[in-house]
Amino acid sequence: MKSFKYGDQEIDSYEVFASVANMVLGFGVLSLPRSIIQKTNSVDGWISILIGGVGAIFFTWIVAKLISRFPKRNLYDIGRSVIGRPLAFLITLMFAVYMLAFVAFETRGVASISRLYLFDRTPIEIVCLVFLLVLIYGVSGPSVALFRLNTLFLPIVIMLIFVLLLMNISHFDIHNLMPFFVTDWRELLITSKESAFSFLGFEILLFYNMILTKPKQAVKASTLGVLVSLVLYLLVFFFSVGVFGPEVTASTLYPTEELAKQVEAPGGFFERFESIFFSVWVLTLYNSAVMALDVSLSAIEAVFSKVKRTALAIGVGPILYLAMMQPQNINEIQLFGDWISYAGIGMGMIVPTLLLLLSMLRGVKGRA
């Protein structure tokens, strides 16, 4: 199979912005209002989301600083020049494994939520398999194609969230937002950890640095991407609480999906908004999953430069499939998600910070 060759193999700041936003907005937005309010019990949870978001923007800035110090280099190259080959090798492989686990988690999430809301009888195994096949197809081509896909989907996804919120304005009850400022600030700080998980995704830049045209602009574009997700998260949070009240939000598995179910256009002929919402949502989930897979393949390629991409993509397929079939129920999926989140904090926040500090201390810089 001959894949399509793009005229330019590089990406611009808008593409970086769209991809980071899409990558961050993943599975999290569906359950975030619940996981936050379960801990804070009041609408004050928005402060936790804000803290998590600001933290994420800070680390995005660090990642962007790091890569603009080493233009056209990926994590492996950066690691090699800062901490030496063996450690870089280890970190890059860990990064690849983390991203693969993320793909498995996301795919499993798509499958279980579509089982809950869309297909009652289609086995999860089949949904996962089909999604995985499309993922493998997606990563077989050049990475630039995925970025183009992101720029195409992001406006649709943002528009959809706004339509969802607009359609719910009539159900919004301002009384549900009171009382506020009643939660202990320590509680809010601890809960912000929960939201920080939902902001992971910006670390993909560590590998897409290779195809960035203007690494300097990446700082602005990527922080903007995270900022967009932060605003959307806050809006969705306020709406879930405003529409359902804190108690119901805390006991609804996917409050955002429930918001979509709530939509009823007058006249009664337009009742199934959730199917449209979900279908479009799969686009975002696909985007983040396919980019994560692409990044992990790039990481493996960086370490073992001889492997062919298509062979690699097909090769990791079965491993991924086995990984995504491991969790047996919703609790295990959640546990799986928690592990990945901890790994993400290590890979997306701690490792880049250490690399940046070390490179500054040792005065190492990459040449373009």
Place this chain on the structure above:
Amino acid sequence: MRRVCCVGFAALILALGLTGCWDRVEIEDRGFVVGAGIDLADEEEAEEGQYILTYQFVIPGGLQAREGDSNNGSSSKKAYFNLSSAANTMFGATRKLSYQTSRSPYLQHLRMILISRKLSESGELASVLDVFLRDHEMRRATKIMVTEGEAREVLETNPKNEKLPVMFFESTSLNPTKSSSIFPPTNIGDVQAYILSKSSFALPIIRKHGNEVSVSGAALFDNAQRLKGFLNEEETSGLNILRGTAKDGVIEVRVNDEYIAYEIKGLRQTIQADVSDPEHIRFTIHLELEGNVGETQERLDLLSPHQLAELEEKTEQKVIRLTNGTLTKLQQEFRVDVLDLGDELNRRHHALWQSIKDDWEQGERYFSRCDIEVKVRAKIRIVGSTLETK
């Protein structure tokens, strides 16, 4: 050649994935359920299960029948049929119902759930509603009403101007826009919020007299979802005004031995709470009514400012009497806070509420002891197009 074979083989395998949709159910095979009724099983039925679930199915053919056909007597087609089954869980009862019908129940279009009085009194409301919140087919906008008698009997009515009883109930329940003595429709999502926040709530009541069905009054539930009692039309009217939901309605005011009808056109309600003494919380409910003179039986000079002021005052007194009657029932007889005053305290005086919420309706019964003052301001905007008719 080998390449062609490979590609062909792959295409064949892939074609297997295109053979159909696992979840396909033809629309002809779905039994659309529009309404559900839940009763407590009596002794002879109790062997099969503790609840009796009745579903109202739509017969699509019956919906299309012309108006004229029904006059011919025998050819009149019903647009619905009801099926009941007894089981210990709603889910089990639903599955059992699919033995009795060729089209299996499909609940996406469920509009209304009727709960019988007996079941409400047993305090099992939350357990029977669980499946209607848990299952993915259900929507949170499904309305809930309490029936005075058996729910399955209410479902078995033949409304005069609608094809489906449930549609009839639904549009009748939406009439609070015209009458304040119907408690506004409450959907299952709201009920879940009340249950989870452990607050009392009210639901509309539906009654069957002979062949007629009427919706009026309010059923009061305490914070353990146990039915405490019914409010009559007048008290419901007072409740709706107190809650500020009576945006429309009629108040009959007696002026010099005759009546005038005050038509409510707008209502603004604000609550103030004075919590300086937690043992004795004082609430002031301000009600600002706006309305028209809808009818007068007395010769009145409606253009005189003096006369209007007197009418306004009479209306205010009437509203105060009406609401005080409701307040006495709520505070002394039923002891349920369906005015959401506790919620108000939670919002404005959160710390205090945290300390007294367990003693609000139970224990110390702060709610029954608190002082509620109603302040009414009624304005007359329009007096109609005629000045005098007699």
